[in-house]
Amino acid sequence: DAGVIQSPRHEVTEMGQEVTLRCKPISGHNSLFWYRQTMMRGLELLIYFNNNVPIDDSGMPEDRFSAKMPNASFSTLKIQPSEPRDSAVYFCASSFERAYEQYFGPGTRLTVT
C-alpha cells in the first residue's frame, strides 16, 4: 500500500488567497483525521471523519476552515481566506477504527505570506 497520500507537499500563497489541501487515505480505512502541527501548539486535531461523515470538527480554528470527504478515498481541507497565522504543516491520517492505529501522511507545509 502506498500509505496516506497528501498533496501538495508544499504550498506558498499570499494572504487572502484560498488554499485547498488534499488527502487520499489508506484503502479500506474508514476513519480520517486532519491535524495541524506548529512549533507553538504542537499537533492539534482539526477534524475527524468516520465513513465519510464529519464526526468532530471542534478543533477547526474558525469559519475560514472547512473540510469535506465526498468519498472514501478523498478528502480536502480548505482555508478561505488564508492568513499568515495559518502557516503550519497540515497532516492527514487514517485508521481502520477511530483513534486506534492512525497512519499519517507526509504532510503539506503551508506558508502564507
Next chain:
Amino acid sequence: GENVEQHPSTLSVQEGDSAVIKCTYSDSASNYFPWYKQELGKGPQLIIDIRSNVGEKKDQRIAVTLNKTAKHFSLHITETQPEDSAVYFCAASFSNNNDMRFGAGTRLTVKP
C-alpha cells in the same frame, strides 16, 4: 479533556545506550496510548502502542510500559542507534472519543 505531558523535551544518548521517554495523562478514561516517531520533513510514524488492559508491550528494541493507577506511560529504546534520532511523540485517547491528545515531543539524539 485529556492533557498529555511529555518529558524530557530533549534527550541525548551515546550509541548503544538506552533511552527512556515518559508521559503522563490526566483523563483516567483514556485507554489507548500510541507512540510516534517523526523524522525531519516526514509525518509521524506509529512505532508502538498499548491499550489499557496491558501493562507492557515489547517489539524488538522498543518497549512501552503503562501504569494506569499513576496515569503514566513510558517508551524504552534499548541499544540505541544513530537512526533512532528523531522526535518522539506520545499520545492518549479514549476509545469512544476520537480526540487523541499528543505530548509536546522529545527530540532524541543518538551520538555515534
